[in-house]
Amino acid sequence: MTADCPTTPEDIAQYQKKGFISYPNFxxxxxxxxxADALGHAVEINRARIKGAENAGRGRPEYELVFNQMVNLWTDYAGARKITLNKRLAESARQLSQAKQIRIYHDHALIKPPGVKSRETNWHQDFPYWSGMDRPGALSAWIAIDDVYIENGCMHFVPGSHKFGKQEGISLTTQGESIVQKMKERGHKVAEPETIELPAGGVTFHHGCNFHYAGPNLSDKPRRAFAIIYIPDYVLFTGKNDAAGAQDEMEVGKPWDHPLHPVIMEAKNVDP
Ligand SMILES: O=C(O)CCC(=O)C(=O)O
Structure with a gap:
């Protein structure tokens, strides 16, 4: 643990074993x-899901019932930048992933709409969607902007599931699709999930291969979350399209050296 960062050697061991960890009061x-103000503004102006993408990056209407996702808010909002570039958060991500250096892949708001039409976030891994990474190791910090609990769509994680490695991508718009179910059908023993309810300000970190899920939001208010995806230094660029749109300006087989993927923490910053 450093003066600023709450991550301890026990936390690192727990993250390595389970593939996730939570900090209720980060x-x-x-x-x-x-x-939160930035998210409010982005919703008000109907900000694109992915800036510059065709149809503003928005696909099937069912996706909006899972969540309103808006990528790379740090590039347009100072309020988002403050958190996406937050050193304490990045230092936890660096330590948990045992990286020398940690960069941003992208941030994204994940606002789950309330009400009876609200949909669950199917059991999935993130890594199959993160194009351009040559190996697993990247991780997300998922920040609760509102209190999150079972009824409004808190996160659930399967401990140890990151050890299955990369599986297929799961459709988030096809109701009932589930990587947990698929793995069970293939004869794998899948551990019981853990439910992580958090007060506003709480953070979970999860490995890109961890199986995770959130229920529908049955409350009467949006469930606002903001997640930051970090790339450890040992994950190199493969040349595939990158959600931030920087693919033509990086070298294949090299680190993600680009202003849209800034280095936030390096080991020497904290362990001179
Ligand atoms: O917020 C959600 O409903 C799911 C978030 C998620 O899957 C992620 O951050 O990887």
Whole structure:
């Protein structure tokens, strides 16, 4: 643990074993106020899911019932930048992933709409969607902007599931699709999931190969989350399209050296 970062050697061991960890009080709601304002504005102006993409990056209408996803808010909102480039958060990600250096892949708001039409986030791994990475190791910090609990769509994780490695991508718009179910049908023993309810300001970190899920939001308010995906230094660029749109300006087989993938923490910053 450093003066600033709450991650301990026990946390690192737990993350390596289970593929996720939670910090219920990582931020205060006050720390997240400007981020919450940024999200409010982005929703109000119907900001693109992916800026510059065809149809604003929005696909099937069912996707919006899972969540309103808006990628790379740090590039247009100071309130998002403050959290996406937050050193304490990045230092936890660096330590958990045992990286020398950690960069941003992208951030994204994940706002699950309320009400009876709200849909679950199917059991899935993230890594199959993260194009351009030559190996697993990247991870997400998922930040609760509102209190999250079972009824409004908190996260659930299968401990140890990251050890299955990369599986197929799961459709988030086809109801009932589930990587857990598929693995069970293939005869794998899949551990019981853990449910992580958090107060606003709480953070979970999860490995890109971890199986995770969130239920529908049956409350009467949107469930606002903001996640940052980090790339450890040992994950290299393969040349495939990159959600940030920087693929033509990076070298295949090399680190993700691009202003849209800034290095946030390096080991020497904290362990001189
Ligand atoms: O917020 C959700 O409903 C799911 C988030 C998720 O799958 C992720 O951050 O990887």
């Amino acid at each position: 931020f205060t709601p006050e720390d997240l106020r400007e981020l």
